[in-house]
Amino acid sequence: xxxxxxxTLALFYCQNIPESGLGERQALEEEYRSxxxxxxxxxxxxxxxxxxxxxxxxxxxxxxxxTCPEGACRYFEGNLRARKRVDVAGDYLAAIGLERExxxxxxxxxxxxxxxxxxxxxxxDRVASLDPSPVLNKRTGQKGDAS
Amino acid sequence: MITAEQKxxxxxxxxxxxxxxxxxxxxxxxxxECAAGGEKETGMLASALRMAAKMEEKEVLIKERTLDRQCxxxxxxxxxxxxxxxxxxxxxxxxxxxQAVAEMxxxxxxxPALNTVFLGETKDQGLWVENCVGCGDCMLxxxxxxxxxxxCSKQLLNGPCGGSMNGRCEVDADLPCAWxxxxxxxxxxxxxxxxxxxxxxxxxxxxxxxxxxxxIREDQQRV
Amino acid sequence: MSRLKEVLTQGGFxxxxxxxxxxxxxxxxxxxKAVLLKGKVxxxxxxxxxTAIVRMxxxxxxxxxxxxxxxxxxxxxxxxxxxIALQSDILGASAxxxxxxxxxxxxxxxxxxQPDAVGVFDLDSIQFLQVVKAMRDEGIILGGDALxxxxxxxIGAAANPFGDPFSFRVVRLGKKIAxxxxxxxxxxxxxLERFQQWMEMARDRGFTERVYILGGVTPLKSAGMAKYMxxxxxxxxVPEPVIKRMExxxxxxxxxxxxxxxxxxxxxxxxxxxxxxxxxxxxxxxEKVGEIVERAGLMPRPEGI
Numbered sequence: 001x002x003x004x005x006x007x008t009l010a011l012f013y014c015q016n017i018p019e020s021g022l023g024e025r026q027a028l029e030e031e032y033r034s035x036x037x038x039x040x041x042x043x044x045x046x047x048x049x050x051x052x053x054x055x056x057x058x059x060x061x062x063x064x065x066x067t068c069p070e071g072a073c074r075y076f077e078g079n080l081r082a083r084k085r086v087d088v089a090g091d092y093l094a095a096i097g098l099e100r101e102x103x104x105x106x107x108x109x110x111x112x113x114x115x116x117x118x119x120x121x122x123x124x125d126r127v128a129s130l131d132p133s134p135v136l137n138k139r140t141g142q143k144g145d146a147s
Numbered sequence: 148m149i150t151a152e153q154k155x156x157x158x159x160x161x162x163x164x165x166x167x168x169x170x171x172x173x174x175x176x177x178x179x180e181c182a183a184g185g186e187k188e189t190g191m192l193a194s195a196l197r198m199a200a201k202m203e204e205k206e207v208l209i210k211e212r213t214l215d216r217q218c219x220x221x222x223x224x225x226x227x228x229x230x231x232x233x234x235x236x237x238x239x240x241x242x243x244x245x246q247a248v249a250e251m252x253x254x255x256x257x258x259p260a261l262n263t264v265f266l267g268e269t270k271d272q273g274l275w276v277e278n279c280v281g282c283g284d285c286m287l288x289x290x291x292x293x294x295x296x297x298x299c300s301k302q303l304l305n306g307p308c309g310g311s312m313n314g315r316c317e318v319d320a321d322l323p324c325a326w327x328x329x330x331x332x333x334x335x336x337x338x339x340x341x342x343x344x345x346x347x348x349x350x351x352x353x354x355x356x357x358x359x360x361x362x363i364r365e366d367q368q369r370v
Numbered sequence: 371m372s373r374l375k376e377v378l379t380q381g382g383f384x385x386x387x388x389x390x391x392x393x394x395x396x397x398x399x400x401x402x403k404a405v406l407l408k409g410k411v412x413x414x415x416x417x418x419x420x421t422a423i424v425r426m427x428x429x430x431x432x433x434x435x436x437x438x439x440x441x442x443x444x445x446x447x448x449x450x451x452x453x454i455a456l457q458s459d460i461l462g463a464s465a466x467x468x469x470x471x472x473x474x475x476x477x478x479x480x481x482x483x484q485p486d487a488v489g490v491f492d493l494d495s496i497q498f499l500q501v502v503k504a505m506r507d508e509g510i511i512l513g514g515d516a517l518x519x520x521x522x523x524x525i526g527a528a529a530n531p532f533g534d535p536f537s538f539r540v541v542r543l544g545k546k547i548a549x550x551x552x553x554x555x556x557x558x559x560x561x562l563e564r565f566q567q568w569m570e571m572a573r574d575r576g577f578t579e580r581v582y583i584l585g586g587v588t589p590l591k592s593a594g595m596a597k598y599m600x601x602x603x604x605x606x607x608v609p610e611p612v613i614k615r616m617e618x619x620x621x622x623x624x625x626x627x628x629x630x631x632x633x634x635x636x637x638x639x640x641x642x643x644x645x646x647x648x649x650x651x652x653x654x655x656x657e658k659v660g661e662i663v664e665r666a667g668l669m670p671r672p673e674g675i
Contacts, residue, residue, distance in 0.1 A: 050187055053194040057201075092191055095156035096199040135198045300478050301449070301489065305496040305545055307538070308475045309530030309557060310604035317604030318478045330538055343541060345549055348453065348497045348512060 006035045007132055009124060010060035012051065014044040014078070016068055017108060019115035028120055036120065044068070044105075045078025052089040052103045056135060062102045062127040063089075066119050069110040079107060101130060148177040148268070149241045150275045151184060151261040153192070159237065160199060162258045166235035167206065171196070171260075172226070172248065173213035174240040181275050184239030184261050186213040192239065192260060208232075217244025223251045230255070283353030283360070289341055291332030296349070298325035304346035372469030373441035374413035375524040376675045377647075378553065378582045383640055384647030385668055386443065386555065386584060387411045387659045389435070391426035400431045403656050404438040410660040412671060413470060415443040415555070415649070419450060422482025429459060432468050443526065444468050447476025452492040453501070457511050460502055464521030472526040472555065473498045496549045499527055503550025527551040529583075531568035532561065532607035540571040547581045554581055555649040558588035560631075561607045562638055569644055578644030585639040586649045589658060590628030593617045629662060636666040 013020060025038055037059070041047060044067035055063040065086060067079035083105055090100040106123055108114060114122075153159075163169055171193040179185025193211035200207040212229075214222045217240030226248075230236075235256045238245045242263040249257040265277035280297045286304075287294055296302045300318045307326030310317025314327040333339045354360075377384045387407050392399035407414055414435055418428040432442035444463050446456065463471060479489045493501065501512050502525050509520035527546040531539060546554070559565045565585065572578055590596045593616035600608035612631065619627045632650075639645045648666075652659050663669055 048187065050190045050194065053191055053198075057194045057198050088191075092156070092195040096160075096195050097202065098198065134202045136201075301475055301494070302491040303475065303494040305494050305542075307533065307535070307542070308495075309528065309533050310477075311534050312604055313534060318480055324534070327535055330535055342538075343545070345496055345500060345545055348493050348501075351492060 010055035043078040449476035499549035584647035589632040
């Protein structure tokens with residue numbers, strides 16, 4: 001009998017987001033358990049489209065990235081690049097018949113930036129309407145050896 | 148460099164449909180430069196194809212690997228260590244690379260994932276333009292470094308034609324008239340009189356050849 | 371063999387017109403146009419798959435015109451044929467008694483109804499002129515092989531005084547003359563000032579002594595046509611005053627106004643030194659050519675040629 005799998009969000013976030021240190025991260029992982037996997041990155045511009053696709057391939061029903069507000073990227077353009085990379089990942093999903101909305105980007109608010117916890121909550125709500133990914137529910141694995 | 152674009156995934160999936168163990172092979176040279184077939188793109192395509200297979204509950208093995216170049220046998224042969232595990236190769240090389248792999252492993256179907264397009268330069272980030280047609284008899288000196296064969300829509304050697312207006316080509320207003328560019332460039336070097344000569348008909352046999360062209364260099368051959 | 375050549379060499383002011391072959395195999399379409407033009411002009415150009423739209427071949431249509439006693443000008447574009455076919459057609463044209471050829475680049479294939487066709491462009495129009503001249507005057511083809519019979523053709527080229535770069539246009543004219551053009555037909559003229567400037571530059575270089583220049587004219591049917599030509603046709607110069615003049619009369623009278631402008635332009639051309647004729651391109655309005663020639667005072671055409 002197969003265990004019912006939890007809906008899982010892969011969340012990549014810029015380390016410059018407020019209240020996103022190790023402690024806060026661990027607290028979030030406690031709270032959400034297996035429905036959330038967190039990936040801190042030095043700047044959202046370091047996110048590659050491939051990271052999002054691999055997350056969806058391996059374990060995630062949705063994969064999102066949180067960026068700093070527009071104009072506030074410490075490295076100037078990181079958040080703009082992340083936007084393009086999310087779009088590229090979305091194109092691949094659409095081409096194979098998966099919903100584009102399984103990947104997404106959320107820019108923190110200017111002026112009053114929110115904490116990682118607050119943003120996580122918002123994104124969780126946002127992806128709640130998505131069906132469990134048809135990629136992950138199947139019993140078939142790869143033929144031959146495991147990767 | 149050689150430029151290429153990825154084929155639509157639907158087209159790729161149709162071609163790989165019969166196969167159960169596919170090696171997706173990228174190339175780290177030209178197609179990496181134009182973001183069509185390098186390591187990243189190869190990874191993304193392989194991942195997407197695996198996801199698609201899972202969605203259809205198909206049992207398919209899809210692995211990826213990127214070679215430095217696919218058009219040189221010495222690199223292609225590196226696949227030797229694992230090629231036996233597969234029943235098809237999906238190549239993200241340019242047409243030259245796909246065929247080099249096919250020649251090395253003639254028993255395996257080698258499927259192209261890209262459409263190879265032209266010889267050109269990276270003019271800007273995300274912009275590649277054709278600027279050479281491989282005519283085999285370079286005349287760039289005479290035309291100030293601007294090739295009328297590649298960049299004039301009618302390949303005129305004694306241009307411009309009557310349709311050049313405001314420095315634009317009659318075929319597409321976004322295209323500069325190559326002859327306007329040539330004239331401007333030669334004016335800058337004070338060499339405009341170079342264009343008073345009538346350039347004779349091109350020897351197209353150096354481009355079209357008798358079948359595929361080749362270059363042989365004995366000084367480069369194995370002893 | 372070439373009435374056009376006779377008229378020009380005898381010092382006359384030549385009149386030529388244009389005829390577009392049909393998009394079909396019916397010879398009647400060509401014959402009907404021949405009937406409209408007979409006696410009104412010295413020679414008739416037949417276009418070659420103009421705007422890259424498939425039409426009856428120029429060579430075939432020329433032969434039909436010739437059968438009705440007209441002097442055709444075979445237009446040949448380099449877009450569709452390689453050097454083998456081009457030279458072959460030149461021999462064929464001469465064998466069929468066609469006396470004039472106009473060597474052109476041709477509109478790009480992407481404009482027409484066969485956009486996936488390869489654009490041949492083996493030779494360009496200037497190289498083609500050279501080839502035809504060598505066939506006629508030296509009896510050889512490209513590469514030097516001797517012909518068993520040299521073609522006899524009056525060789526023409528097109529010129530656009532209104533294209534860019536303006537200063538280079540006269541250099542290009544010089545190249546066409548050096549390559550072998552006996553006569554030049556220009557793009558249609560609405561900007562007489564600019565045309566005059568170009569003529570001056572040509573005269574300064576002695577070109578008008580070496581080639582017969584015929585100024586091109588096209589009667590405007592409507593203000594809409596004037597605007598279309600200004601905005602959508604490459605290499606065309608239609609000044610605002612001309613558009614305004616067309617717009618200033620009610621639509622029913624615009625055709626007449628267009629013909630008036632055309633006739634006035636021809637009269638101006640007749641007074642310009644170095645201009646030896648007019649080329650009337652009345653596209654799909656061939657029935658007006660006779661009237662235009664008449665009103666411009668160019669009838670009757672010389673007899674006994």
